[in-house]
Amino acid sequence: MKKYIIILLWVCGCFCQVFGQNDAVPVTVRGRVVDKNNEPIPGVSVVVKDQPGLGVPTDTEGKYTIKTNKYRWLVFSFVGFETREVLIKDDLVINVVMKESKSSALNEIVVTATGPQKKVTVTGAVSTIDVSTLKTPSSSITNALAGNVAGVLALQRSGQPGSNSSEFWVRGISTFGAGTAALVLVDGFERSLNEINIEDIQSFSVLKDASATAIYGSRGANGVILINTKRGKDGRVAINGKVETSYNTRTFTPEFVGGPKYAQLMNEARSTRNQTSFYSDDDLALIRDGLDPDLFPDINWMKMFLKDGATTKRGSLNFDGGGATARYFVSGSYIDEGGMYNVDDALNGYNSNANYKRWNYRTNVDMNLTKSTVVRVGVAGSLGKQNLPGGTYDEIWYSLMGQNPISIPIKYSDGKVASRGGAGRNNPWTLITQQGYIENWENKIQTNVTLEQNLDFVAKGLRFLGRYGYDTNNRNNIRRMKWPEGWEAERLRDSNGNLIFQRRITEQLLTQTSSADGERLEFLQGEMHYATNIGNHNLGGVLQYTQEKRVNTTNFGGDLIQGIDRRNQRFAGRATYGYKSRYFVDFSFGYNGSENFARGHQFDFFPAVSGAWNIGEESFIKENLSWMNMFKLRYSYGKVGNDYMPTRFPYLASFKTYNATGDPNKGYNWGDIESNFGFPGLTYENIASNTVTWEVATKHNLGLDISFFNDKIGGALDYFHEQRDGIYMTRNFVPASVGLQAANPRANVGSVLSKGFDGQIKLAQKVGNVNFTMRGTLTYSKNEILEADEQFSNYQYNTQAGFRVNQNRGLIALGLFRDYEDIRDSPIQTYGAVMPGDIKYKDINGDGKIDDNDILPIGATAYPNLVYGFALVTQWKGFDFNVHFQGAGKSSFFIDGYTVYPFSQGDWGNILTDFDQSNRWVLGQNEDVNAAYPRLSYGGNTNNYRPSSYWLRESTYLRLKTIEAGYTLPKSLINKFHINNFRLFFMGTNLLTFSKFKLWDPEMNSSNGQAYPLAKTFTLGLTATL
Amino acid sequence: MNHFTKHLFHLLICLLFLSGCKEDEVKNNGRDPSQPVVINDFSPKEGAVRTRFYIYGKNLGNDISKIKVSIGGRELSVIGASGDKIYCVIPRQTSSGEVKVVVNGDDGRPVAEHIFTEQFNYETRTTVGTLVGKVDVYGNSAVVNGTFDEAGFNDPTWMLFEPNTNSLFVVERGQLVRKVDINEKQVSTLITNGQASFKSLQTATMSFDNDTLFIVDDNGQNNKNFVAIAYTLRTENFRRVHPYLYDRTSYACAHHPIDHVMFFNTWWGGGVMKAFYDPVLGGLNSRELFRVGGNNDMKTTIHFHPTGKYAYFLEGGCVYKSTYNWTAKELTSPIVFAGQPGVYGDIDAIGTSARFSFLYQGVFVKNPAYAGQEDEYDFYLCDVNNHSVRVISPTGEVSTYAGKGSPSSDGKKEGYIDGDLRKEARFNQPSGIAYDAGRQILYISEKVNRRIRTISVE
Secondary structure, eight states, rough: OOHHHHHHHHHHHHHHHHOOOOOEEEEEEEEEOOOOSSSSSOOEEEEEEOOSSEEEEOOOSSHHHEEEETEEEEEEOOBBBEEEEEEOOSSOOOOOOOOOOOOOOTOOOEEEEEEEGGGOOOOSSEEOEEEOOOOOOOOGGGGGGGTTSSSSEEEEEEOOTTSOEEEEEEEOOOOOSOOOOOOOETTTTTTSSTTGGGGGGEEEEESHHOOOOOOGGGOOOTOOOEEEEOOOEEEEEEEEEEEEEEEESSSSSOOOHHHHHHHHHHHHHHHHOOOOOOOHHHHHHHHHHTTOOOOOOOOOHHHHHHHSSSEEEEEEEEEEOOSSSSEEEEEEEHHHEEEOOOOOHHHHHOSOEEEEEEEEEEEEEEEEESEEEEEEEEEEEEEEEEEEESHHHHHHHHHHHHOOOTTOSSSOSSBBHHHHHHHSGGGGGIIIISSEEEEEEEEEEEEOOOEEEEEESSSSSEEEEEEEEEEEEEEEEEEEEEEOOEEEOOSSSSTTSSOOOEEOOOOEEEEEEEEEEEEEEEEEEEEEEEEETTTTTTEEEEEEEEEEEEEOSSOOTTTTTTSSSSEEEEEEEEEEETTTEEEEEEEEEEEEEEEEEETTTTTEEEEEEEEEEEESHHHOOOOOOTTTEEEEEEEEEEEEEEEESSSSSHHHSEEOOOEEEOOSSSSSSSTTTTOEEEEEEEEEEEETTTTOOOOEEEEEEEEEEETTTTTTTTEEEEEEEEEEEEEEEEOOOOOGGGGOOOOOEEEEEEEEEEEEEEEEEEEEEETTTTEEEEEEEEEEEEEEEEEEEEOOOOOGGGSSSTTTEEEEEEEEEEEESHHHHHHHHHHHSSOOOTTTTEEEEEEEEEESSSSSGGGGGEEEEEESEEEEEEEEEEEEEEEEEEEEEEEEESEEEEETTTSSSSBBBTTBSSOOOHHHHHHBHHHHHHOTTSSSHHHHOSSSSTSSSSBBBGEEOOOOOEEEEEEEEEOOOOHHHGGGGGGEEEEEEEEEEEEEEEEEEEESGGGOOOSOSSOOOEEEEEEEEEEEOO | OOOHHHHHHHHHHHHHHHOOOOOOOOOOOSOOOOSEEEEEEEEEHSTTTTTTEEEEEOOOOOGGGGEEEEEEEEEEEEEEEOOEEEEEOOTTTTTTTEEEEEEETTTEEEEEEEEEEEEEEOOOOEEEEEEEEOOOOOOOOOOOOOTTTTTTOEEEEEEEETTTTEEEEEEETTTTTEEETTTTTTTEEETTTTTTGOSEEEEEEEEEEEEETEEOOOOOSSSSEEEEEEEEEEGGTTTEEEEEHHHHHHHHHHOOOOOOOOOOOSGGEEEEEEEEEEETTEEEEEEEEETTTTHHHHHHHHEEESSEEEEEEEETTTEEEEEEEEEEEEEEEEEEEEEEEEOOOBBBBBBGGGGGGGEEEEEEEGGGGTTTTOEEEEEEHHHHHHHHEEOOOOOOOOEEEOOSSSSSSSSOOOOBOOOOOTTBBBBEEEEEEEETTTTTTTEETTTTTTTTEEEOOO
16 A cells, blocks of 8 residues: 555656746745634635645734745635635735635536536436545445435445445336346446545436436436546645544344254254154253263354454545646545454465455546647546455355354364365355455456537537547456365264264365456547527537447357447437526437347437426515525426346347257157157247337426525425336246247336435534534335236236335234134145144135235335435534434345244254244243244244245334544644644444344345345544645 | 554554453363362263263363273273363273273373272163274275274175174175174175176075075076076085076075075066976976066065065065965965055054065064064064164064164264164164074174174173
C-alpha cells in the first residue's frame, strides 16, 4: 500500500514541476477574510487560479499572505460560503468579505439519462443520493443501498469477503421470465457496481419510472442506476486520504447443542418412534466426561473453525486539481477484507482463509482543446483477488453445520485425520485448512473518451457530445487442491481396546484446475443537445444514437452461436418544455434494436410522456405561503422494455439425433421385437419461436416533490403502477400429440402487475450550535402475476396467476395431533404415517384428505417487499454523530434443512439450541399441540418436514445499520500542517438487529442458515484533506 | 498513520470487549503435583471381556500414558482419564484378581500406587472374536501363508472343520483351498485353481470319515466332458487332486452321512443329481433327481443333516428342505422351508414368513435343549448381505444369532467389531461357517472383512 502512495506522490510531483514554470515578477499579497458580520474566518483556502500548489489558509484572525504574480486571480473558498475570485491589480492588500452560500432545492442538480438537470425541472421519478450518506465498511457500495435509496429493495445473502455484495432491485421484482437486475451505468457505460470505489463517486441517481428510463428503451424496464465519477475542479490541488480498519464479527451465529444433549436427543428421536436408541447411559457418560475423545467426542465445529472476528483494512487517496485548460482527478484505493475461518497459516505456508483484496485506480482528465471543445478521458481499473479454502463454500458450510458434535473427532489420538467421506461430508478442518486453496482474481479495465463540442456558433444552446468507451473484464480461477486420507473408526474398539479404522477417503495429492474467461464491451454514442429560453418558455431537446456490443469467452468452446457478439442499437430522444419554472412537459423515446430476435421483431419504439406542475412557483402560493419553496406534482406514463434473455436467437431451430441403440423407441427401428436394428432419428432440440421478443413494461408514476422553509423540509413521494407484459416463457403445456418431444416453443405470454410507492423525507434544523438532520426513506412494492403459462386447475389457489412472483406456497398447519383419536377424526394425511405430536394440516378443498391440492399461497415472498430506513445526523462544532436504522418487511420464508428438522438426515446435521430450549413436543412430558417443534423422528419425516405454515417465518427485521461518531480537528490546529480537514471517526455497522427470527440473520434470506454470516463491524478511521 | 490507526483500533476493541475479555480458564492438563493423588474405587466389580472399567479418584491427571491399570497382573489398556476418572476396557484372557492402579509422574516414576482390597471377578461369556486374517489399515489383504499374525485371505467364502487335526479347510472361491491349522496357528495353501484344471472351484465337502475332501468346480459346461467333482485324500495330505466325476457345471456336493451316496447340483435348471456307478462307463455317472425352485438356472448349496434324514438347499434368500428317501437312497423334491424364493429382507419369523438376504453356507449344531427330541440340531447359517449369523430351529423358527450389534447413528449394520453376539458384534458379509462340536466353537469367514471370526465362550 505504502508503495502505491509513494508512486502516486512522485507522479504528482512531476506534474507540479511541469506546471511550475512562470517567469513573471513575484509579488506578495496579503489581506484579511471576514464574513458579513466582520468576524474573521480562519481556514479559508486562498489559491492562485490556474496555478499549481496548495495555496494558503487564513489564520485565526482571518489573515493570509501569499506569493504570486500580478494580474492573476485569487480564489477564496470555504465550506458554507460562496467562492469569491479577485483579480490582483496594483493593490497588494486584498480584504475579502465572504457571503454565506444558500442551499436551495431549486438549485439542486439531478443527474438524469440526458445529463445533469435542475431538480425543479425534473418530471420523472429520479432518486438522488448524497454519496456521503452511503456508508459501508465492506468492499461493495451495494451494501449501503438498502434503506438509503428510495426505490431500491436490497438484501445481502453472504458475508464472505469478495462475495458479500447485496442483491438489489429497483422497485422490486416485477417479472419472472427474464432478468430482474437494474441497468447500472457508470459514466454512461454499463458497468458493475460492486468494484467501484465509494470515494470516486460524484453522483448517484436511480431512474425509476418510464419517463426517466424510456431513453434506454428495451433495457430500462428494471430501472437504471446512474453513477458519475468525480472529475477535477480548477483551482487548488486537493488531496484526500482516508484509512480505516474494521473489526468484523457476526450479526448472528447459529448456536448448536453440545454433544451430551445431542446424543440424548438422538436417543429420544429413536425411542419416541419405537426404535432402539443408539447411546447407552454409559455412552452418554463417556461423552459428558470426555473420557474417550476418539469414539465419543464432543466437538463444537462452528466454534472451532470460525474465529471471533476478522479485520478489514481500507485506504484511499485521491488528488484533484487543474486549471482552465485541463483538470484531473486521480484516485487509488485498496481494501483487504479478512476471512473468518480459523486457519492455521503456519501449518501450510500458504493462506487458505477467505480473503478479498482489491486495488482500484481511476484517472479522469478533462482537457479544453479549444474554447468550445472539451475532451474528457477516463481510465479506471480494478484488480480483485479472492482467496478461498480449497473446500468449496457449499461444502464447508454443509460440513460445518452438518457434522454433528459426537460422530468424529478432528483427528484421532494416533494422528489419523477423521472423515466421514469426501466433499461436504469431510471433516471441516480438512475442508478449511487441509484442502489447498482457491484463488480467483478479476481484472477490469474501463476506458472512456468523451468529446463535448459547444455549437453556440451554429445556434445558441446547441451542443454535441460523442462518447466512446471499451471495457475489458477478465476473470481467472486457480484451484490447488489436495486432501489427506480420511479415516473413521468403528463404533467400538477391538477386545484389546484398540481403535479399528476404516478409510473413508483416499489421499489426494496436489492437483490443479484453472479457468479463465473474459468479456469485452464496446460502446459508441453520439448526442445532440439543444436548450433555449424564449421569454418564460424553456425549450430543450436531446437526440441520441447509441450502439453497443458485448462479447464474452465464457467456456463455450466451439459453439458458434455463443461466440457471436450481443449487439444493441438505439436511437433515442427527449424534448422538454418548461414555463416559468412552473409547468413542465417532457417527452422521451427510445427506438431500440436487438440482434437477438427474428427480423420484424428486432426493433421497437418505447415512448414516454411526463409532466410536472410546481405549485410552489404559482403567485398565489408565493404571496401567501412563501415558505413553500417547491411543491411539485409529477405524472409520467410510458413504455420500456426488458431484453435480458439467456437464450440466444430463440427464432432459430436446432436439431439433434436420437441415439437409436440406446432406446429403440427413439429413431427408426428396422428390426423386430427383441431384435432391434435401429438408426438414429432427427428431432427438434429447440423449436423456432420466431415471434419472441422482449417483455414490455407499461409504467405510470405519480409523484410529489416538496421543499419547505428553504429546504429545511424536503422530500419526494412516488406511487407507481407498472404492468409487465409479454414475459418470456417456455410453453410447457403443449399437448404431447403435437410431437415436439419436450422441445417446447417459447413465447411472450406472462404478465405481472406491480404497484407500490417509494419516498424520502428530510428534515434539517439548527438548534443553537447543533445541526440536526433527519432522513427517512421507504420503498414498498407488491406484485401480482396476471398471466402465466400454466395448466388449468380446479383450485384457483393452485395457479400462479393472482399471486406474487416467487410466492411462498405451503400447507396450513393446525398444530400437532393430540392423540390417536384426533388422528382418526381428522382428514387422512397422505404424506406418510402420523403419530400424536406430528403436524396436522388443514383440508383446504374439503375432500377428506390432505394432499398437494391443499397447498396454498401463504406468507409473502422470500425477497423483501418493503425496505425502509431512517437516519439522524447531528453536528456540533467539530463533533458529528449519526445513526442509521434500516428495516425490511413484507417477506417470509420457510425454514428447512437438517439443522431445523432434527435428525432428518439421520446423524447428519447439528441441532439448533433453539430446538432444545423451545416449547417442543415431548412424549409424556410436553404434549402441547401448539408446541414449536413436532415429535422427534430419526431419518426424516415426510409428514412433518414439508413447507407449511408451521415452518413459515417472517423475515421482518429492523437493524441499526450504521452508527458513526466523528471528530474534526479544529482548523486552527491543523492548518499549521497545511491540512485542510482532519477527521477521526468510529463507525459501527449492523450493531443491533431486531427481529422475531433469531436463528440466523433474517436478511440473508437463507432457508437453512448454511451461509457465511453477515458481518457486524467496528471501524476506526481517519480522513484528511490537504 | 496506519500504525496509529491500528493502535487506536486495538484500544477500542479492548474497551468494547472489556467485559468479554475474561482470561481463558486455565485448564489443568495434568495432575497438580502439589496435591496428592487419590484413588478411591473401581466399577464394575465383575464383568466379561470388553467390559468398560472405571477407576474413581482425585487428581489422577489426564495423560493416559502415565497411568497403568492391571487386573490380576493382566494389564488393561487405558483409554481415557479425566482427573477424577480413569476409563479402561477389560481385555481378553483376563482372570479374576486384584486391581492395581499406578500413576506415574513426569519423570516416569510412580507417584501413586494403589491395590484395591476388593477383587475384580472376571466372567466368561459367549462372544465373537477373531481367529486369523491380516488386513492392513487400508482394508487390503492378500493370500499370505504363515502364522496367524501374518496370514491373510482374499475371499474366504466357504469353510469346513476337520476335527481330527483341529483345522479348517477354507475355500476362496475361484482361487484356492487353504488349510488353517488351529493348533499350530499356521495357514497354508492346499490346492490352487490351476490344479486339476479347475475352472473356478466353488465349495468342498468332507466325506463321512473325514478322510476325503471333495471339491466342486464350476466348469461352465452343459456337457459331461469335464471334471465337476474332484477329491483329495488325507493320506496324500489333501494335496493331490483326483477326478471324481465328469459332469455339467456344479456348485456344491454332499455326501450322505449314512448311505455315503454323493449328491450334487448343477446350474442348468437348478437340478440336483445323484451319482452312481455306471458299469458302461466303468466309472461314476449321474442322474437328475429333480429341479430346485421350478426350472430356473440357479446356484444352490447342499447341507445334509448329520442323521441323513434331510438336506437343506440354500439359494438366494430361501431355504429349501428335501427329505431323504431311505429306501430309494435318494433326496426327494424339496419344499420351501424358510424365506421365499426371489424375495429378500431381514425378518426373524417362522418359516416362509422369515426373510433373508443372501444365503451361502450353513452348519448343523446340536442343541442340548432338544435332547431326546426327533431332531436335536439347529441350523446356523450366514446371511451374507444382512451381515449376521441366523439360526433355524427344526420347527422352522428363524432368529438372528449374532451380528448387527453396536447400533450406531449412521444406521450401519456391517463392520468389524468383536464382542457380545447381538449387542456389540458386527460382521461384514459373513459367508462361510463351520462348527467344532468338541470345543463348541463356531467359525465364520467373511468376504469383506477377510477374516475368520469365532463365536465361543471366552
